[in-house]
Amino acid sequence: MKKFTKIFAVILVIAIVAGFAACSNKNNGKDTDNKESSKVIGLLYDAGQDSSTTAIAEAKAFLDEKGIAYKEYTGTTVEEVSLAVDAAIADKVAAIFTPSDNTIMTAELSIYEKLAEAKIPHFTGADSFALNGAYLGYGVDYANLGVETANMVAEVLLEGKDTASLPVKTFDNGTATINTEVCAKIGYDFNEISEKYKPFCQAIKEITTSEAFKDDTENNPAAKLESGKIGAENAQKTYTVGICNFVDDASLNQIVGNIKAQLDKIGKEKNVAFEVKYDNCNADSNVLSQIIAGFSADKVDLMVGVATPVAVAMQSATEENKIPVIFAAVSDPVGTGIVASNEAPGSNITGTSDYLDTKAIFNLILATIGE
Numbered sequence: 027m028k029k030f031t032k033i034f035a036v037i038l039v040i041a042i043v044a045g046f047a048a049c050s051n052k053n054n055g056k057d058t059d060n061k062e063s064s065k066v067i068g069l070l071y072d073a074g075q076d077s078s079t080t081a082i083a084e085a086k087a088f089l090d091e092k093g094i095a096y097k098e099y100t101g102t103t104v105e106e107v108s109l110a111v112d113a114a115i116a117d118k119v120a121a122i123f124t125p126s127d128n129t130i131m132t133a134e135l136s137i138y139e140k141l142a143e144a145k146i147p148h149f150t151g152a153d154s155f156a157l158n159g160a161y162l163g164y165g166v167d168y169a170n171l172g173v174e175t176a177n178m179v180a181e182v183l184l185e186g187k188d189t190a191s192l193p194v195k196t197f198d199n200g201t202a203t204i205n206t207e208v209c210a211k212i213g214y215d216f217n218e219i220s221e222k223y224k225p226f227c228q229a230i231k232e233i234t235t236s237e238a239f240k241d242d243t244e245n246n247p248a249a250k251l252e253s254g255k256i257g258a259e260n261a262q263k264t265y266t267v268g269i270c271n272f273v274d275d276a277s278l279n280q281i282v283g284n285i286k287a288q289l290d291k292i293g294k295e296k297n298v299a300f301e302v303k304y305d306n307c308n309a310d311s312n313v314l315s316q317i318i319a320g321f322s323a324d325k326v327d328l329m330v331g332v333a334t335p336v337a338v339a340m341q342s343a344t345e346e347n348k349i350p351v352i353f354a355a356v357s358d359p360v361g362t363g364i365v366a367s368n369e370a371p372g373s374n375i376t377g378t379s380d381y382l383d384t385k386a387i388f389n390l391i392l393a394t395i396g397e
């Protein structure tokens with residue numbers, strides 16, 4: 027009898043300890059093993075992408091404050107991202123959040139169908155994700171960002187403004203773009219869900235799945251993603267501009283197209299021309315270095331870096347020659363050390379930011395799945 031009592035006491039102690047551990051895990055947003063009855067949000071991103079660092083940190087802080095569980099899923103290639111999504115589906119997450127992450131953007135066309143089949147809404151930090159099949163893209167108007175980037179190029183080259191004191195341009199990112207096909211497949215009514223979102227965003231747009239935004243280069247050849255001379259035909263002066271894109275991405279391509287179209291417009295208005303040298307490094311750091319070295323050898327008047335990795339590389343490569351750099355679509359210029367501050371960049375580099383209002387997009391997520 028004493029032996030049985032001792033065995034029972036040991037079992038009771040183990041049970042109490044296990045119960046306490048379960049309670050601890052339930053209150054830890056990062057550990058979801060014991061949260062079968064609660065909603066878990068998946069955070070899908072590439073841990074090596076600077077553009078994701080701040081947004082993911084803000085997402086975790088927001089969810090921790092709300093006491094909402096989350097689990098992280100990462101990948102650096104399309105295959106790894108696809109496997110990460112499979113894991114998220116197996117974990118039955120209620121929704122997935124991705125910031126303006128170029129790696130996930132590249133993989134979106136490969137993952138959106140299985141997420142829709144699993145009825146998991148994918149909330150993302152750019153409308154190009156929704157174009158490629160994500161449920162929702164929230165953020166800046168990249169066409170306008172491209173236009174404003176070109177305007178900054180003109181301010182530096184035509185007006186002689188100093189990049190060190192030319193403030194970084196930020197934008198209102200209160201537009202939610204919903205993929206109506208995916209919306210219906212998940213089982214949401216577009217009109218009902220739009221009503222839920224109205225308090226949390228300034229505009230709601232509809233989109234359907236496609237590989238790229240509508241090509242308008244037939245009407246505006248200057249917007250083509252290629253090198254060439256644009257602007258006035260009989261220009262009084264020609265400026266050489268080197269533009270490097272990070273990867274073949276719908277949003278980034280849209281930015282480049284609008285930079286070129288706006289420079290063409292400015293050139294014709296001001297009777298100047300722009301000799302554009304365009305290239306895409308396809309996320310290859312070695313190729314990126316070669317492209318920038320080529321721009322320097324060609325003695326371009328200004329460089330344009332599209333996306334954070336390109337901006338960082340251009341900043342480093344121009345420390346000595348001081349060729350002015352205008353970046354486009356850098357989510358956190360200060361956090362990545364590209365500028366001293368948005369108001370006073372402090373060196374030969376400034377540009378446009380696509381900073382994501384993480385709290386706003388999580389308000390949309392919670393309006394969809396409930397807290």
